[in-house]
Amino acid sequence: MKRILALLLTVALLPCFPAFADSAEPGLLRTAVLYDISTMDVTETTDDYLIPMNVFDRLFETRPAGGSSEIVKSLVTDYSVSEDGLTYDFTLRGGVVFSNGSALTASDVQYSFERLLKAARENTEIPLEIVGGEAVMNGEADVLEGFRVTDDTHFSVTLASPNAGFLAELSAPAMSIVDAETMADVKAFGKEPADTVGTGPYRVTEWVSNDHYTLVYNEKYWGAEPSVKKLIVKTIPDAMSQNLMFQNGELDIIDLQSQDSAVVASTYKADPSARIVSTPNVGMIYLIMNENTPWLRDVRVRKAIGMAIDRDQIIQGVFMGDAVKENGVIPNGVWGHNDALEGFAFDPDGARALLREAGCKDGEIRFELSMDSTANTSTQLIYAFISDSLRRIGIEATVVSYDHSSWLAKRSSGEMDSFVARWGMDYNDPANIMYTFFGSAESTKARSINYSDADVIARVAAARAIADDAARMSEYQALEKKLIADDAAWIPFCVGLHLWCLGDRVESFTPQWAGFADFYAADVVLR
Amino acid sequence: MRRSIAQRFLQALIVLVGVVLLTFVMLRVVPGNPIETMMGEHADAATVARMTAELGLDQPMHRQFLRYLSSALRGDFGTSYSLGKPVSLLLKSAFRNTLYLALFAALFAWILGVACGLVCAVSKNRLPDRLFLGFSLLGISLPVFMAAMFLQYVLAFKLKWFPISGTDSWRGFVLPAAALGWNSAGQVAQMTRTSLLETLQEDYIETARAKGLGRFGVLVRHALRNAMLPVLTLMAIQFSGLLSGAVITETVFSINGVGRLMVQAISGRDIPLLQGTSLLATSVVILGSLLADCLYSVLDPRIRKEG
Numbered sequence: 045m046k047r048i049l050a051l052l053l054t055v056a057l058l059p060c061f062p063a064f065a066d067s068a069e070p071g072l073l074r075t076a077v078l079y080d081i082s083t084m085d086v087t088e089t090t091d092d093y094l095i096p097m098n099v100f101d102r103l104f105e106t107r108p109a110g111g112s113s114e115i116v117k118s119l120v121t122d123y124s125v126s127e128d129g130l131t132y133d134f135t136l137r138g139g140v141v142f143s144n145g146s147a148l149t150a151s152d153v154q155y156s157f158e159r160l161l162k163a164a165r166e167n168t169e170i171p172l173e174i175v176g177g178e179a180v181m182n183g184e185a186d187v188l189e190g191f192r193v194t195d196d197t198h199f200s201v202t203l204a205s206p207n208a209g210f211l212a213e214l215s216a217p218a219m220s221i222v223d224a225e226t227m228a229d230v231k232a233f234g235k236e237p238a239d240t241v242g243t244g245p246y247r248v249t250e251w252v253s254n255d256h257y258t259l260v261y262n263e264k265y266w267g268a269e270p271s272v273k274k275l276i277v278k279t280i281p282d283a284m285s286q287n288l289m290f291q292n293g294e295l296d297i298i299d300l301q302s303q304d305s306a307v308v309a310s311t312y313k314a315d316p317s318a319r320i321v322s323t324p325n326v327g328m329i330y331l332i333m334n335e336n337t338p339w340l341r342d343v344r345v346r347k348a349i350g351m352a353i354d355r356d357q358i359i360q361g362v363f364m365g366d367a368v369k370e371n372g373v374i375p376n377g378v379w380g381h382n383d384a385l386e387g388f389a390f391d392p393d394g395a396r397a398l399l400r401e402a403g404c405k406d407g408e409i410r411f412e413l414s415m416d417s418t419a420n421t422s423t424q425l426i427y428a429f430i431s432d433s434l435r436r437i438g439i440e441a442t443v444v445s446y447d448h449s450s451w452l453a454k455r456s457s458g459e460m461d462s463f464v465a466r467w468g469m470d471y472n473d474p475a476n477i478m479y480t481f482f483g484s485a486e487s488t489k490a491r492s493i494n495y496s497d498a499d500v501i502a503r504v505a506a507a508r509a510i511a512d513d514a515a516r517m518s519e520y521q522a523l524e525k526k527l528i529a530d531d532a533a534w535i536p537f538c539v540g541l542h543l544w545c546l547g548d549r550v551e552s553f554t555p556q557w558a559g560f561a562d563f564y565a566a567d568v569v570l571r
Numbered sequence: 572m573r574r575s576i577a578q579r580f581l582q583a584l585i586v587l588v589g590v591v592l593l594t595f596v597m598l599r600v601v602p603g604n605p606i607e608t609m610m611g612e613h614a615d616a617a618t619v620a621r622m623t624a625e626l627g628l629d630q631p632m633h634r635q636f637l638r639y640l641s642s643a644l645r646g647d648f649g650t651s652y653s654l655g656k657p658v659s660l661l662l663k664s665a666f667r668n669t670l671y672l673a674l675f676a677a678l679f680a681w682i683l684g685v686a687c688g689l690v691c692a693v694s695k696n697r698l699p700d701r702l703f704l705g706f707s708l709l710g711i712s713l714p715v716f717m718a719a720m721f722l723q724y725v726l727a728f729k730l731k732w733f734p735i736s737g738t739d740s741w742r743g744f745v746l747p748a749a750a751l752g753w754n755s756a757g758q759v760a761q762m763t764r765t766s767l768l769e770t771l772q773e774d775y776i777e778t779a780r781a782k783g784l785g786r787f788g789v790l791v792r793h794a795l796r797n798a799m800l801p802v803l804t805l806m807a808i809q810f811s812g813l814l815s816g817a818v819i820t821e822t823v824f825s826i827n828g829v830g831r832l833m834v835q836a837i838s839g840r841d842i843p844l845l846q847g848t849s850l851l852a853t854s855v856v857i858l859g860s861l862l863a864d865c866l867y868s869v870l871d872p873r874i875r876k877e878g
Contacts, residue, residue, distance in 0.1 A: 079835075083655050165618060235655055253654055253661060254827035254835075255737075278737070280825045284720065285736045288728045292735060418838060449840035452607045 068296070068549060071261075071273030073568055075297045076280040076289065077561070080254045085234025086218045087163035090470075093217040094277065094562035098259055099143075100220030100242035103134065103153070104211055106472050106557050108323070112377065113472050113557040115215055119148065119243070129206030129511035136197040142223045143247040143262040150199035154191045155224035161188070167218035173210070175202045206509040208516055209473030212379075216471040217562075245270050245566045254279050259565065270566035271551075287311065296550050297568070299561055300543040304421060305364050312545050313364075319546040324539050326377040326558035327468040328370055328477065329423075331430065331535040335494045337461045339409045344402040346532035350388030351395040352437045353430055355537050362425045363540050370536040372524040373478055377539075377558070380474040382521045386529070387536060395437045406438035411461040413443045416451040419464075426464050426537070460492035464537075469558045474520045475508045481534075482527060483508075495533050500526055579864050583857045590853040591643075591846070595636050598842050605652060605840040626652075628842075639846070648850070649843030653835065658847035661832060666851065668738060669828035672820070673813035675748030680755035681806060687756070688763020688802075693790065695768060703760065710757025719750035719823040736825035747824040751817050755809045762805050766798040773797075804863045811859020 068074065081092035084099070105118045117123075122135040140148040157171040161181040171177050175190025190202035203210060213219070222233070223241055230239035237248040237257075245267060246259040259275040278295075280286045283302050290298040291311075300308045300320070312318045333340045333349060340346060359367045371387030374380045399409070415427050427443045434441045441462065446454060454460045469476050475483075481491060482504045488495040495501065503523055510516035527533045542559035546552075554567040606622045623629050627638065642649065648658035687703045694700045726746060727735045733742050770776065771794050779793045818830035829848055836844035 080654070082653050088655065164621065168618070252827075253656060253664065254831060255825075278825070279827075280736055281831065282736070282823045282825065285723065285823060285825060288723065288735045292728055292731070294735060447840075448838060449605060449607070450601070453604050456607060 068293075069274070071271070071570065073272045073275045073297070073550070073565060073570065074278065074295050075275070075299070076278045076286045076295055076302075077299070078279075078281055078283065078286075078302050080279040081251075081257070083234045084237075084240045084248060084251070086167055086220050087160055087165055088234060090166050090218070092562075093560065095240070095248055095257070095259070096217045096220045096242075097244075097556070097562055098246040098275070098565050099240060099244045099248055099262075100222065101140075101244050102215055102217070102219045102221060104215040106212065106215040108554060108557045115212055115472065118215075119153075119221060123211075129203075129208065129509070131200055131202045132210065133200045134198070136199070137266065138197055140243050140266045141264050142226060142241050142243050143264055144223075144226060144241045145264065146223045146225050146241075147196075148221070148223070148243055149196040150193045151196075152224050153199060153221055154188065154193055155227070156219070156221045157191060158186075158188055159222065159227070160218070167216075170213045170216065170219060173203050173205070173207055173213075175204050177204070206511050207475070208511055208513065209471070209475050209508065212471045212473040213476075218470065245564075246275065267566075271569045272565045275565045283307075290545065290547065293547065296547040296570075297553060298545050298547075300545055301540075301561060305362075308543065309364055312543075319550075320543055321546060321553050321555060322366070322541045322543045323555040323557075323559045324368055324375075324377050325466075325468060325542045326375055326472075327466060327539055328373070328375045329426070329464065329466045329537045329539060330370075331462065331464050331537065332460075332491065332493055333462050333532070333534070334458070334460060334492045335496055336458065337411055339402075339404065340411060340461065341496075342402050343530075343532055344398045345404065345409065346535075347388070348395040348398040348402070348437065349434060349439070350532055350535045351391045351398070352439070353388075353433045353535065353537075354390040355387070356390070358426055358429060359538050362422045362429065363538070366541040366543065367538040368541070369538050372528050372536060373481070373534075374474045374520060374524060375469065375477065375539055377472075378469055378474060378477075379472055380517045380520045382524060385521075385524065388532075392433075392437055399437060399439075404438070407440060409438070410440040410442070413441045414451060414454060414460045414463045415443055415445045416448055416463075416465075417445045418448045422540070423464055423466070430464065455492050456490050458489040458492050458494055463492070468560070472557065478504055478520060478523065479508055482523075493533060495527075495531070497526075497531065500531075575868065576865055579861055583861050586857055587850075587853060591640075591850060592636070594846055594849045595639065596632070598840075598845060599632055599635070605842050643850070648847040651836075651841055651844040653839040653841040653844065658843050661844065662829070662847050662851055665827055665829045665832045668826050669814060669817070669821070669830070671738070671744055672747055672751065672817060672826060672828060673810060675744045676752035676755065676813050676817075676820075677806070677810050678752075679748050680752035680759055680809065683752070684756040684759025685763050685802070687760035688767060689790075689795065691760065691764040692767035692771065700764075704764070707757040707760035707764075710753050710755075710760070712757075713753060715750055715754060715817075715819045716823060718753045719747070719820055722746045722750050723823065736823075738824075738826055743824070743826075747817075747820045747826060750823070751813060751820040755813070758805060758809070759802060762802050763798065766801050767794055770794045770798040800867065804867055807859055807863030807866055811856045811862075814855045814859070 081095065083089050083092055084095040086096050101119050103118060103120045104115050106113050107116050119137050119140060120134045121137050124133045136150055142148065158180055160167055160171050161177055164181050168181060172181065174188050176185055176188045179185035180188055192200045221243065226241045227233060233239045237251050240248055245262055245265045247262045249258050249260050251257040256276055256278045261270065261273045286298060286302055287307060289295045300312060312320060333346050335341045355369055359365060359369060368376050370376065371385045372382060374382065413427055413431060431441050431443050455463065467477055480487060482488060482495060482501060484505065485501060500523060507516060507519045507523065510519060528536065542555065544553060549571055551569040551571045556563050604619060606619050627635060646659055650656065651658055651661055654661060687707055691700045691703045723735055723746060727733045733746050737743050776789060776794055779789045818834055821828040821831040829851060832844065833848040836848055
């Protein structure tokens with residue numbers, strides 16, 4: 045009994061211990077994510093880019109520039125493009141070394157491109173455009189035929205067909221450059237911090253699964269020394285805990301996308317001293333209507349659906365005004381975006397008239413709105429809003445929730461009636477969205493669109509090769525008009541604003557150009 | 572008794588194999604391709620097909636099961652699709668955290684629960700009894716996440732006595748253990764009270780009192796000791812439950828434990844990780860139940876004799 049009393053006394057005396065304090069050394073930046081990364085290797089992910097963005101460099105980078113973005117040289121200092129738009133000659137920046145001291149050469153660039161193809165998992169699309177890409181990926185060739193190394197700092201790349209967006213593609217995190225020599229020696233690249241070596245401003249020193257990872261300044265970095273010398277990214281799966289940690293000064297930046305919009309409104313936006321940074325999530329939130337579904341194959345029905353949904357109300361009600369309306373396929377912030385494009389006007393009466401014209405009786409049209417169970421709160425609200433809006437014009441769209449895996453399987457089978465999803469841009473070129481969704485019959489089937497106009501599909505595929513920027517933009521905009529205004533291939537909604545809040549230790553923060561949750565730590569300035 | 576324990580052990584083994592088989596089959600018959608889930612939005616059909624073949628998921632199910640079983644017996648549970656690391660390694664580090672959390676929670680629950688139960692029993696139907704009974708009811712009925720959020724807000728955020736999340740030091744385990752143990756403490760308190768009140772009615776208690784033993788002596792040496800039998804069984808079952816994964820507590824306090832790993836495996840259709848975590852959770856529950864049976868047999872001479 046005495047022992048029990050002693051233990052109870054100890055618990056009662058706990059408050060007498062000194063208060064907990066999470067210290068922050070100078071140069072340290074602390075932030076949190078809801079989910080841990082699965083890899084640091086771009087051949088295995090299209091999501092986990094924070095480490096690749098900070099530990100590796102690319103030949104080019106896309107940088108924010110006055111509300112838009114621009115492509116700037118990074119590991120290359122010079123380049124030229126042949127008249128036919130097929131061959132690119134590059135000059136590599138001299139004197140660049142990886143964080144383990146190994147020198148960067150043109151062979152490393154070739155190795156990096158070939159590695160993506162040989163791994164044949166993620167991010168193969170860009171190197172596949174190079175002559176011989178398919179052969180390397182299929183294992184029929186060991187080296188890329190279209191990649192020529194002249195010397196350590198000069199090389200050329202020949203594409204199978206012209207692609208005016210190629211330089212933009214090279215700035216995608218997927219095109220990170222790794223060291224061929226190091227890769228020959230290490231066994232766990234992308235898994236072990238010591239093996240994951242790049243030329244970027246940081247090197248990764250620690251990765252504890254489901255707990256945290258740490259990046260420290262790479263003293264061999266060729267560029268300017270960043271203000272942040274050490275970055276700790278904690279995995280905090282509970283949004284409320286992240287919120288409390290930020291309020292408590294245990295985090296220096298909080299990604300408000302992880303928070304409930306009501307918490308953002310009441311805790312952050314309502315506080316005049318909160319320093320909120322925002323940037324559009326360059327991409328598109330859209331509603332797909334499968335053309336193979338009865339009734340939805342009728343363009344009048346698809347247009348009626350577009351007219352029945354008040355997109356302004358989605359922006360106000362779901363995103364609390366923190367979103368930008370989209371009217372086409374090419375999103376705001378992307379080269380080629382057409383501001384003049386008119387979207388579906390909210391007109392329920394007009395929608396009912398169109399349905400009557402199509403011969404539909406009230407309640408006759410029924411289809412499923414398939415929802416991924418991992419959808420965030422705003423997407424769930426959009427589903428509910430669409431279902432309600434369509435009921436008002438006599439369409440029964442039932443929201444059915446699927447676990448993530450089943451949802452993906454149903455969608456890629458081409459048999460999903462209808463769904464809402466979001467596409468985020470990987471690089472600043474219209475092809476990144478236009479070609480992915482409408483570039484081939486297989487692509488439209490894999491996303492359960494089943495768009496039927498073969499001529500438009502062929503034009504989308506061909507548009508990538510138009511070398512002249514003005515001609516390419518004109519073709520994309522014509523295609524966009526045909527796809528949306530004429531064919532109602534999807535209903536574009538909006539793109540949300542990505543908000544962050546800065547803590548007292550942070551002077552300034554520039555988000556990644558497309559509003560990724562992943563950011564460049566060098567773009568944070570500490571006080 | 573040995574025969575009885577051997578029988579229980581055999582039963583446990585059969586249940587374990589059954590659960591492994593069921594998990595294995597279920598994960599393969601439910602719709603959805605785990606490779607597609609793993610590769611996400613940008614995966615093309617050819618790559619998905621190639622990866623499916625590479626991981627042997629296109630093989631007949633019996634062949635996959637035999638391969639899994641032979642690897643599992645060698646301690647190789649495969650590599651997690653979503654985390655890209657060996658499942659055995661992930662389980663090892665997660666189980667260590669869960670073990671610490673369960674130990675702290677059990678300690679909290681048992682000390683508090685037994686103490687409350689004792690106070691209730693000796694002051695039956697008086698104010699302390701009603702007060703502590705209400706307290707234990709609160710423990711049983713309060714959802715874990717509410718307790719967790721309350722403790723986190725008051726003790727970590729407002730008073731700053733503990734970290735809001737993370738387990739860098741022993742302090743990090745205090746709030747999760749209290750949140751997790753809160754419910755168990757209520758159950759232990761009620762069980763201790765009921766069992767103690769029944770025991771206090773027994774003839775041998777009267778005998779002990781008649782022999783002139785003091786109130787404390789009768790209560791602790793005779794009544795509590797005998798009343799603890801059902802409580803100990805409850806504790807063993809509780810402990811295996813705590814060990815098999817405390818998803819909410821681990822999520823709220825960012826503890827890399829088995830429960831969180833399991834949720835991650837389910838949402839990502841990560842077959843190797845899901846099989847590994849299920850196997851671990853099942854083993855722990857079976858072991859806990861086996862231990863409770865054995866403990867009961869050892870402590871209760873009647874059962875020992877029957878066995």
